[in-house]
Amino acid sequence: MSGPLLEMQGVVKEFPGVRALDGVDLDVVAGEVHCLLGQNGAGKSTLIKVLAGAHQPDAGRVVWQGEPITLSAPTAATHLGIATIYQELDLVDGLSVAENIYLGHEQARLGFTQRGQMRTAARELLGRLGHADIPVTSEVGSLSAAGKQVVSMARALSHDARLIVMDEPSAVLAHNEVANLFRVIRDLTAEGVAVVYISHRMEEIREIGDRVTVLKEGRTVAAGLSARTTPTAELVALMTGRDVEYAFPPRPARADPDERPVLLEVDGIGRPDEFHDVSFTVRAGEIVGLAGLVGSGRSEILETIYGARRPVSGHIRLAGSALRPGSVSAAVRAGIGLAPEERKSQALFLWDSIARNVSMSSLRRFARAGFVDARAELTAATDAVRRLDLRPTDVTRAVRTLSGGNQQKAVLARWLLTDCRLLLLDEPTRGVDVGARAELYALIRELADSGVAVLLVSSEVPEVLGMADRVLVIREGRAVREADARDIDESQVLDLVMEGSSV
Structure with missing residues (x-):
């Protein structure tokens, strides 16, 4: 032809x-x-x-x-x-x-x-x-x-x-x-x-x-x-329409660990056929990345910390207090937020407004005599989306009309309203274009710099290494290596995650 x-x-x-x-x-x-x-x-x-x-x-x-x-x-x-x-x-x-x-x-x-x-x-x-x-x-x-x-x-x-x-x-x-x-x-x-x-x-x-x-x-x-x-x-x-730097936001200088308190303590948690005896910590203001293949247990670990799954062994503490196992409401009240892997099906009500999607975890703040104060809700949601430079700023629009990057910002804005102390991010830039990626990277680093502890999962090893302060490598449900992100490279991570696998 x-x-x-x-x-x-x-x-x-x-x-x-x-x-x-x-x-x-x-x-x-x-x-x-x-x-x-x-x-x-x-x-x-x-x-x-x-x-x-x-x-x-x-x-x-x-x-x-x-x-x-x-x-x-x-x-x-x-x-x-x-x-x-x-x-x-x-x-x-x-x-x-x-x-x-x-x-x-x-x-x-x-x-x-x-x-x-x-x-x-x-x-x-x-x-x-x-x-x-x-x-x-x-x-x-x-x-x-x-x-x-x-x-x-x-x-x-x-x-x-x-x-x-x-x-x-x-x-x-x-x-x-x-x-x-x-x-x-x-x-x-x-x-x-x-x-x-x-x-x-x-x-x-x-x-x-x-x-x-x-x-x-x-x-x-x-x-x-x-x-x-x-x-x-x-x-x-x-x-x-502009030059976009692929460079990740600069990391802060290596800090004395004692300068930042431990916020999250995960001690020997496990679930049959998902992950086993996983232990690590995340300090306030620190980004810890979980690297591993799809199916290695990374997402399941995040969901267990968030209370969506119940561990059969081990303990999880936030700021020294034990979290109730298998309780999402207890995790949210304690200051934990999750941006899940599938934001459209797991995090957003696509046909509802940006405002309601942003405020849904904080509706108690806007309750007056059993009714939601719509004006207060709109004001708070508008403030949150402006902080994150979500576009457009009209929070009455349906969230389904937003681009992937702005939908992700809507999820993050939700947790800003809850005064989130620990943010769990599962594939935060999946389906997001390069320009929006740079904005999300800068936003995540800004949140960490403000004292929020971040636990990040990504299938893209360069993203984990570029964003994290420390990296925990997960293989077949077990933590096989923990390292400062400056002290491990992409080839080492890939060798660790694929060792013993069928690939």
Whole structure:
């Protein structure tokens, strides 16, 4: 085929009060990995929903194999061979692998589903992706995040997809799983399948991408750039409109430990099949990072400190006082806040206002004779979001309208209102663009400098090392090394977390 497989020309999409796309151009050729970059709010999600048939453009046109098309519904995109794998996978956990792959287009004869035929076809698709080991009769809910990604790709191939859009596909994957994802993508492009790849991780763009299109404020600001040779500083400047330093905020000078009191004491806590005999401390004003592979027990440790899980052994103390095991309310009253890994499903009420999301853990402060003082609530929430430079500052807006970085700021603002003493951060910059990352890093360091103790989990080792004062390495549920962040490097951490693993 000569010419692009897909062309999107001058695409415009408006929502009430918002022009999400303001003349976007994109062209994709068969067999390439085309990376789509832009800050949160740049229009990437809206663009791929137009391509998926979920939104209809108000202006512009979409050209497929040289012919203008109308994507009036998701089924129209699927029929053409355009498949979208969203960051939040749309699989049904209670159905089998084969049933998920053929969901909506089950193979049938005379009105009866041909389950055996579907299973055979599903095995062939999984084998094509190099994952014939995934049992097609297993429930999808029993699979790992990486396994679910493969099932989503197999579903796309079941529609004879010629273009697959992948939205942050590595966000929930461990290091070795990302490498396997890239192998699958290379196999697909070798067969002529085109991939539109969305990621905030520059190292992934370099490794898997061919060309790059950059969006900013709903417009295409650069197209056809080389993914491998375009300088990172140039890409960042295009996305943000300014130069953004990748440097983390400066750490304070090494302090005498006795100058800062121990705030959190974790002594020998454990939970069966999750983590075992974990002990460490966090001092006021200190950032301690937990480094480890996905599934090593890092998130479970944070949730246990927060009271969302109950330890079967050990003790947790805050400022010398024992915390009631398995009680979130007791943890919050003691001054502990959690920004969880999945903020949209675990921390935010997306359809509620920014103000209510910020104030929900402090509503007692605004209660008057059994009723919430709405004016006091709005004033306090507005003050909190302004402290964190959350944009926009209109706290009556639904929190779902915010970018990923500003949604994370809303979660942090919630804990500012509670006078939080210990802040637990689980993947604080997941799905956040580079500009917002720099802002979040500065904010976290500012909170620590004000005396808040911070316990941080991240799958990105450079982030742990760049932000933390001390690092605790977790492998298979056990703490295997504790070190000053200045005294350990990325290769040492990776060696520790992967030692004895199957990768």
